[in-house]
Amino acid sequence: MVDKKLQKQRSNVFLTILLVLLLVSVLLIGGYFLYENLPGNPESSKAIIESPPKLEVGNLSYKIRQFYPNMKFNHNAISYNIDPACTEEKRTRMIEAFDELSAKVGILSFFGVVADYDIEVNCSESSKPSPKEDFFIAGEGGAREIIQTERYNVITEGVILLHSNPHNFYKCEWPNIELHELLHVFGFDHSQNENSLMYSYLESCEQKLDESIINDLKKLYSQENLADLYFENITGIKKGRYLDFNASIKNSGTINAENVFLSVFDGNNRLENFGLKDIPFGAGVDFNVQNLKLKSRSSKNVRIVIDQNNSIIEIDKENNIAELKF
Secondary structure (H helix, E strand, C coil), rough: CHHHHHHHHHHHHHHHHHHHHHHHHHHHHHHHHHHHHHCCCCCCEEEECCCCCCCCCCCCCCCCCCCCEEEEECEEEEEEEEECCCCCHHHHHHHHHHHHHHHHCCCEEEEEEECCCCCCCCHHHCCCCCCCCCCHHHHHHHHEEEEEEEEEEEEEEEECCCCCCCCCCCCCCCCCCHHHHHHHHHHCCCCCCCCCEECCCCCCCCCCCCHHHHHHHHHHHHCCECEEEEEEEEEEEEEEEEEEEEEEEEEECCCCCEEEEEEEEEECEEEEEEEEEEEECCCCCEEEEEEEEECCCCCCCCEECCCCCCCCCEECCCHHHEEEEC
16 A cells, blocks of 8 residues: 555656646747747848949040940830921931941941830921920930939930021031931030031031941940849848848849849848839839848848849849848
């Protein structure tokens, strides 16, 4: 009887110890879970991003400068529309100017359309723009609209006005006036060389199209038109295991970036993908995320990557990564 009673007491002690251990384990696990998941004191990050892209002006000779660095259309097949008010002679000479520039450069082409054109050729006196209108126009031709993207100044609309000859231009057998104004549309300023077609006054039929302009156009339009996404700015705050961040992303390329995704990594673990849709060239988006759960509250290095799957061909992929260090 004594042995059975002792044995029962020992069993009860064992069960009690087991229950205590189990309770302690539950408390420890629960405490750790609470420690990991309860918000902590806000901790600001140190952000590491590539420097914003800059205009690369060294790629052109600039013997005859452009009004803005790296001015170009973002396509090589350029459309135009000639005003019905233009005489047949003016129409013919304008088309000859398009053909001349196309033949000289080799990688540019021009075609006529009735709507959504790149270059408007106007011969109506009433359509002459006022100097107070909000676009620049050089002489009787120029880029009416440009979009600055950091790397380029993208021409989206040009205008040529053939309604008057304010400087009593010489009438030559070749389309010198029309070609002069067309080159203004492409961004080229006047030359100080009296023998240049881009001299301020077209006063001789001996003035020639500058070879430097042809070479510069070849360089500009040989460059592939691509998007280029980059982080303009990023900030992050960690509260225990939870991350808040705000990122400003821009497109410094010449074409739109479509279906952009942003991926967040904690170490080598991808936490989340975020769709940003499309980012037009020269534009940007501000993206804000709150309470993104990290791998642990001790996470120290978070990477935020644009287009992790490399679905967008870009000028530079090195500026697609931002790091938040805590």
